[in-house]
Amino acid sequence: MLEQIIKSYNEAIFDTDREQALHVIHSAITQGVSPEDVIFKIVIPAIEQMVKSISEDFDANLAQHFMTAQIAAEVTEEMLAHFSKPPQVIGRVVIGTAEGDLHSLGKRIVMGCLKAQMIEVTDLGVNVPAERFVAEAVAHGARVIGISAMMAHTARGENGCLRVRQLLQERGLEGKIKIIVGGAPFRFDHELYRTVQADAWAEDGISAGKIITDLIREVQP
C-alpha cells in the first residue's frame, strides 16, 4: 500500500500538481498511515528522489523544486500537529538573501525542504546585513547560515558572504557556524563559493537541503 502511495505522491510532485499531492497525503491518512510515516516515508523520500533526479540530470526544473518544497512545508506543518510525540529537531539554520538582494524564491524552496527534514529554520527575509546574519545565528543557536544571492554584486560584494565570514572569524565562531551560499552566480561559477569564503554552495534549493543537513552534522557538538 505504502509503495503505491509513494509512487502517486512522487508523480503528483513531478507534475507540479499540488491538489493531487495533497489528495494522496489525505487519502494515506484515511487509510491509516501515521503522520510520522507521511513525513519520513513519503515526503522526505520524495525530496531525496528529486535530489537524485537532479544529480542524474533528469528532467527536474524550478517549478518542480518549488512545488516539492511548497507541498513538503504544507504537509509537514499539518502532520506535525498530529505527531504522537514532538519530533527531534536535527539542527537550526538561519537563512536570508544577501544585503542588496531582494530575490526570495531560492530561500523559500530551501526552507520548505529543511522544515520537512526536522530542521528549524529562521527566515531573516531579504536584503539582510551581514551583522544580522551572525547575530541571529547566535541568538537561535544556528549551526548554518544560508545566504542567497541572485546577482554578481550581491554574491561577491564586501557586505555579503565575505563580511559574514569576517564577522565569524572576529567572534571565534568559525568552528560552530558554517556558511552555505546559493543563487545564479554560483551556478555559473562553481568555484565562486570559495572566492566569497563560504563553506559550501548548492546548485538549487532542493539540493541545498541535503548539503545543509550534512553541514549541521559536521558542526554538531
Place this chain on the structure above:
Amino acid sequence: MITGMERLVAAINGGVSDRIPVFCNLIDQGAKELGMPLKEYYADGAHVAEAQLRMRERYGHDNVWSLFYVGKEAELLGCRKIRYAEDGPPNVEDYVIKVYDDIAVLRIPTDLNAHPAFREELKCLQILKREVGGKYPICAYVTSTMTLPALLMGMDKWLELLLCGPPDLRDALLTKCHEFFVKEMTAYRDAGADVLVYSNPFGSTDTVSMNYFHDHSLPWIERDIKAVGTAGIVYYCGTSRFNRVIDSVLKRTGIGVYYLSPLDDLVEGKKIIAGRGLTCGVINDMKLIDWTREEIRAEVRRLIEAGMPGGKFLFGTGVMPYQIPEENIRTMLEAAYEYGSYEKQGS
C-alpha cells in the same frame, strides 16, 4: 567599412561578411563609462544613449542597447520604488501586486509613449536611431507575457499563482500582461529598435517541465508572437537552457533567432536549429570576472569553433556583470573578432 548591421544581416541570410556578428551586452557599464553613479546615469536617456555609443565605438562590437534595467517594465505598470546599487543592476523594491486583489486594479497604460517612465527610454532610442540607425542593430528588451508577472509580484508569488491558482486570477493577470507586452513591443519598434529580445525564462525546461511547456508556456509564446510578428524577435530565456524546445518554438512561431544559454550545448543547439534560423552562442560572462587572458581566449575560441562552421552564427554575451574588468571585456572581444574572422579563414 562593414557595419554591424551588415554583419548581422549576412549571418541571418547565411552569407558571410568580414567576420561573424559579435553582440556585447554592456548595460550598467555605461555609468562607469560616463563616470557617474548608476542612479544618476539611468535618470536621463541621453546618458544611456551616449554611453552606448561611446562603448560601441571603443570596443568595436556590433550592437547598442536601449535597455536601462529590467525593472523599468514594472515602473511602467506602477512600481514606485527601485533599489539602486553602486555596482549592479537596479531592482524592483516595491511590488505592484502585493495581494491578489491588486490584479483587478492593475492598469495597463493606454499610450506608453505618453508615460513618464517611458520618456527617457524614448529619448535614448531617438538618439541611438539618429546616430547609428541602420548601421548598428539597436536592441530592446521585452519581457514575455508569462514572465512579466514575476516583475510585478516576485518570482515565488508568481510561481504560486501560476501553479496553484486560482486559475481565473492567473489568466486575468496573464491577459493584462499580454496586452502590455503587445503595446511595449509596438512602442519599441516604432521608436526604432531593430532587435527585440523576447525574454522568457518560462520558455525554458530549466524552469518548467516539458509537459508544462507544451500545455502552458508555448500557447502563450504563440499568442505573443502572433500578435507582434517575428520581425527582429530573439528567443531568449534569461540564461536558462532551452535546446529541448527550439524545434517546437521554431515550428509553432517561426522565430528566427535563438540566443542560447551559456549552459546549453551549442553544437546540439545549432544542430536542432539546422539552418532554419540564427544560432547565438553565448559566453558564460560570470566567469569573465576572474578568468585569465588565456582562459578567455580559449573559451571564445571553443564557442566560435563550435558555432561558426556552416554560418548563421552570432557570438554574444549575457547581461555582462559590472564587475568584469575592462581588460577582460577587451580580451574577449578581440578574441571573438580574431577567431570569428572570415577573412582570416579565407587567407
